[in-house]
Amino acid sequence: MDETSKNIPESDIKLPTGEKLVVSSSPHLSSPERTSKIMGRVLIALAFPAAAGIWYFGLRAAWVILLTTVFCVAAEAVWCKLAGKPVKATILDGSAAVTGVILALNLPPHVPFYVPLIGAVLAIWIGKQIFGGLGHNPFNPAVVARVGLLIALPAIMTTWPAPRGMGGTYPELKQFKTSVDAVTCATPLSIVGTLPKITGHDFYAESNFRKIDSPELIRKYFIGCKGGSIGETCIPAILLGAVLLVCFNLINWRVPICYAGTVAIITGVVNYFCPGVTPSPLFHLVTGGLMFAAVFMATDMVTCPITGTGCVIFAVGCGVLTSVIRIWGNYPEGVSFSILFMNALVPLIDRVSALRPFGHAPKKSGEAAK
Amino acid sequence: MNKSSRSVMTFKNGIHPVYHGKELSESAEIRTAPLLARYTVPLAQNAGKPPEVAVNAGDHVKKYQLIARASGFVSANLHSPVSGTIKGLIEVPGPMGVPAQAIEIIPDGLGEEEEPLPAMDWRTADPKALLERIAQCGLVGMGGASFPTHVKLSPPPDKKVDTLILNGAECEPFLTADHRLMLEDPESVLIGAAVMGRILGIGDRVFIGVEMNKIDAIHRLNEKAEEYGVKIIPLKVQYPQGSEKQLINAITGREVPAGGLPMDARCVVQNTGTAAAVTDAVLRGRPLVERVVTVTGSVVRTPGNWKLLIGTPVIEAVKLAGGVTEEPGKLILGGPMMGFAQKSFDVPVSKNTSGILLLPQDQAVNYRSGNCIRCGRCVQGCPMHLMPCAIAAAVESYRFDLAKKLHVMDCLECGACAYVCPAKRPLVQHNRRAKAEIRRQTAKK
Amino acid sequence: MLTTTLASVAVMGCLGLFLGLVIGFFAKLFKVASDSRGDLVTELLPGANCGGCAKAGCSDFAKSVVSGENPPGKCPVSSAEQVNAIARALGIDAGGGFKKRAVVRCGGDIHQVARRVNYNGVLDCVSAGLIAGGPKGCRYGCVGMGSCAAVCPFGAIEIVNNLAIVHPEICVGCGKCAAACPRGVIELVPIESTVHVYCNSPEKGPEKRKNCKVSCLGCRKCEKAFPEKFKVEGFLAHVRYDAEVLPTAGDVEAVKCPTGALLTASRHKEIETNDPEFSNE
Structure with a gap:
């Protein structure tokens, strides 16, 4: 190296003119991380449950996913156009696509085309842009849309086609032919709601649930052989996505663990003392949208707390609410409602869980960060 | 707490920059620069009051001759880097972007040198005399803040200091000046550390913290460390390991209280370059007129480390490094994380210039103020455990009171948050704004 | 069916009546006498709350006008007619201020x-x-x-x-x-x-x-x-x-x-x- 610099003749040295110098605040380097990259990686992780959903429910599911995503992106474009925001840059950050896919994976596989359309408008306009766009929305847009659809179109949103491989193997799930071609079925959770609940201390009442809560069936539920939304049925695919998300540092691992853990503990305790009230915790973990929500919905960066402690509080809150709704509520499923409710508390949780800045004496209790 | 199972010491949080850029210059030996045609020595090179000019235009000065005298306790002497003629007081672009006063010197090439001050035997000399010598030689912190060294070494009597830490972390990407210095002249660094330890009256707790990516320097220092009673502490490669507060925390486990100085944690932190300068001052009686500077960047033809005289215009340093391969998009004095972007190449090298970094246009960050997606990377990265995203949101809506409650005043401006931000939000600039605003409001009251 | 409806109406009515009484009671109990002239001046002011008068807002300024601390003319926003209207209403001098x-x-x-x-x-x-x-x-x-x-x-x-x-x-x-x-x-x-x-x-x-x-x-x-x-x-x-x-x-x-x-x-x-x-x- 020493040699080369000596060999450069004076006339050959090109000196900078300084014409193109830019001034900005330090730091002058930045990580290669970009918002669009983050969203892209989330989409990759979402591809696992999406693929599983398509495998189980056929190409119709793929059509729903595509339609929802396209509608979401279009809704975002329309809003940006009307509001005078940069259209291309907003679309390219990928957040609308992520919302679209998450929403689609939350829909039953055979919904008519207008459901994704209404869902996309609900998610992007009401759920996100009305608050100022990406990063400003207090609620997860996909969850807002799902809850909106569930309340507005309950019949469509709770009609579940039977997945591939379910056949007539377990009549407990009440299969019946509908007027259309598809065979519909009930989800395990909705059956729990129809079974007579026995209050009090009748320990033998567990026979109520035995039909749907046997180890063999739970294995079936686990691999995805059950009725449900496109993305929520196949647990291995969701777990694969979760591993990916944690490896990419896109979600806080505390959220899914604490969420699922809380539900397992609460349902476990209730099941242990009053088996007639609710099925086993394992049943709760593998049925319904719990795993999907815990991995992909509750963990949404924008709408969950920033600090680790905050995430734990948030996830435990979600878990408690989900368990309460599942065990005692009127709805068979409580995941969306619980996430929505806890989203509203995030600013408070952020306050309570603020970190102790370096060099500050530990906070006294009651003197929460303001 | 940090001496637990972990093999190397570190602090909590912080970031790991993807590209270190040190390979550009870390194997280049320190070279001496040839004499230039002109030097512009900035007056205000120390924190505190700038020194008063002690020469007149037309005067002939020798190398090492005093040209500006300290104007108070928190001020430092300034010496001529060459023998030559004082042309006068001119305005040069300052490192902060605001024009600064500088003494222009035209060298005569005679190489006349001022008689050196008598050498001292640091093992027996009176600590007060040693301190006096350091003040005489115009030493300032050479890491960046350029606080006069003699001030740092004379803590008020009510503050007990029991630890001296030499900062050899050099956690900034691209910079290798301290690394080369520790590698090529470990003895100067060690003696300087021992001298400062003696001045502070601490014998056994003198540490040099070095990041693990300078393993060769750690070995070189360790060869002689015992002789001078200095302990070499290997540190994890983690940014900002070289920040005073984080360094103290990593090595001693103590926390400097908010708004406090290192001496509040019974520590004094000095730069390794300063230590070498202390050795020069005490053993050879030479004031501080030159320093090791890394001239680097991917557009620089032959990046390397040079011993540059104070007052060397940056453009000359770039010339030494063989010029550029393409027009740079950014000129930074210091490291890329905390250094200052410059408007012009006429800015001179001063006592705290650790590096001259030229970034190509596509490598420098382009802040875009995208939407915060609350990913929390800034919170995970903040070595002060603040919430930069929340502070920035407060500043954007001019809620400086809120920013203050979020402890923005503790911000080091280390840049970890803005580095990791996926939306490329100018978080550090927001914090600077908030700090300036809050200081202004406090001053008003 | 009718009884249910009637019962609901009755319950809601009673509840409303009770709460209304509570509010009325406390409104009387904690009544703060306010100067109606302040409200009048506030109404006459432009209501921009710009802070140009160095007060916290228009109603704050109105209070200071009524108390005599500031002349109405101190408001930088009001036109001369508006200032004169306030001065007439209070029967005080309009007071000058450079516009x-x-x-x-x-x-x-x-x-x-x-x-x-x-x-x-x-x-x-x-x-x-x-x-x-x-x-x-x-x-x-x-x-x-x-x-x-x-x-x-x-x-x-x-x-x-x-x-x-x-x-x-x-x-x-x-x-x-x-x-x-x-x-x-x-x-x-x-x-x-x-x-x-x-x-x-x-x-x-x-x-x-x-x-x-x-x-x-x-x-x-x-x-x-x-x-x-x-x-x-x-x-x-x-x-x-x-x-x-x-x-x-x-x-x-x-x-x-x-x-x-x-x-x-x-x-x-x-x-x-x-x-x-x-x-x-």
Whole structure:
């Protein structure tokens, strides 16, 4: 190296003119991380449950996913156009696509085309842009849309086609032919709601649930052989996505663990003392949208707390609410409602869980960060 | 707490920059620069009051001759880097972007040198005399803040200091000046550390913290460390390991209280370059007129480390490094994380210039103020455990009171948050704004 | 069915009645006697809550008027009729106050100022000023990122070609912009004044000239022509706003400012907003 610099003749040295110098605040380097990259990686992780959903429910599911995503992106474009925001840059950050896919994976596989359309408008306009766009929305847009659809179109949103491989193997799930071609079925959770609940201390009442809560069936539920939304049925695919998300540092691992853990503990305790009230915790973990929500919905960066402690509080809150709704509520499923409710508390949780800045004496209790 | 199972010491949080850029210059030996045609020595090179000019235009000065005298306790002497003629007081672009006063010197090439001050035997000399010598030689912190060294070494009597830490972390990407210095002249660094330890009256707790990516320097220092009673502490490669507060925390486990100085944690932190300068001052009686500077960047033809005289215009340093391969998009004095972007190449090298970094246009960050997606990377990265995203949101809506409650005043401006931000939000600039605003409001009251 | 309906109605009715009584009771119990004149004055005030009177808002100002602390004329926004109406209503003296307007004393738009550096960062004057002194070559002129426009409660400031321009017909002279400007370029001037020196740099003439085409060079032409109307301090001319007779458009023509830093407000606005070609010459 020493040699080369000596060999450069004076006339050959090109000196900078300084014409193109830019001034900005330090730091002058930045990580290669970009918002669009983050969203892209989330989409990759979402591809696992999406693929599983398509495998189980056929190409119709793929059509729903595509339609929802396209509608979401279009809704975002329309809003940006009307509001005078940069259209291309907003679309390219990928957040609308992520919302679209998450929403689609939350829909039953055979919904008519207008459901994704209404869902996309609900998610992007009401759920996100009305608050100022990406990063400003207090609620997860996909969850807002799902809850909106569930309340507005309950019949469509709770009609579940039977997945591939379910056949007539377990009549407990009440299969019946509908007027259309598809065979519909009930989800395990909705059956729990129809079974007579026995209050009090009748320990033998567990026979109520035995039909749907046997180890063999739970294995079936686990691999995805059950009725449900496109993305929520196949647990291995969701777990694969979760591993990916944690490896990419896109979600806080505390959220899914604490969420699922809380539900397992609460349902476990209730099941242990009053088996007639609710099925086993394992049943709760593998049925319904719990795993999907815990991995992909509750963990949404924008709408969950920033600090680790905050995430734990948030996830435990979600878990408690989900368990309460599942065990005692009127709805068979409580995941969306619980996430929505806890989203509203995030600013408070952020306050309570603020970190102790370096060099500050530990906070006294009651003197929460303001 | 940090001496637990972990093999190397570190602090909590912080970031790991993807590209270190040190390979550009870390194997280049320190070279001496040839004499230039002109030097512009900035007056205000120390924190505190700038020194008063002690020469007149037309005067002939020798190398090492005093040209500006300290104007108070928190001020430092300034010496001529060459023998030559004082042309006068001119305005040069300052490192902060605001024009600064500088003494222009035209060298005569005679190489006349001022008689050196008598050498001292640091093992027996009176600590007060040693301190006096350091003040005489115009030493300032050479890491960046350029606080006069003699001030740092004379803590008020009510503050007990029991630890001296030499900062050899050099956690900034691209910079290798301290690394080369520790590698090529470990003895100067060690003696300087021992001298400062003696001045502070601490014998056994003198540490040099070095990041693990300078393993060769750690070995070189360790060869002689015992002789001078200095302990070499290997540190994890983690940014900002070289920040005073984080360094103290990593090595001693103590926390400097908010708004406090290192001496509040019974520590004094000095730069390794300063230590070498202390050795020069005490053993050879030479004031501080030159320093090791890394001239680097991917557009620089032959990046390397040079011993540059104070007052060397940056453009000359770039010339030494063989010029550029393409027009740079950014000129930074210091490291890329905390250094200052410059408007012009006429800015001179001063006592705290650790590096001259030229970034190509596509490598420098382009802040875009995208939407915060609350990913929390800034919170995970903040070595002060603040919430930069929340502070920035407060500043954007001019809620400086809120920013203050979020402890923005503790911000080091280390840049970890803005580095990791996926939306490329100018978080550090927001914090600077908030700090300036809050200081202004406090001053008003 | 009917009983259920009736029961619900009855329950709700009783509940409403009970709560209404509770509210009524506490309203009586904790009643604070308020001065109705304060409310009257508040109504007569413009309600912009601009803070130009140095009070927390219009109702705060109204209280101070009623208590005699401030004359009604202290409100910078109200017109003379409005002020007189308040004075008549309270039977007090209207009190004088100079009506003022804000003026941005800088003509250095994007075409005239040497933009020495490319700036990348927060688009805010104060924040930009912290980084290497901001994007424009001149360190004393308008930064042009609109911190003043952001705080103006009346929307009277517009940013054209990186230069803030006050629309005098909208401006009421509350002074919020002057407080927000990090460079102190914005000055509050008497409402009658129409001629201003559009330069704020105290630097020497040649230095300024390097940075900006329309800077005041301190040539004293204006001062020599109308010593009672203009004064030059250092290297910068000022209009004597406290003079008996303020300079007029005719004076500007007579002076023939060599750089065009001395202008009437209307001409300045015309140049900046309508005629970019002119400034580009």
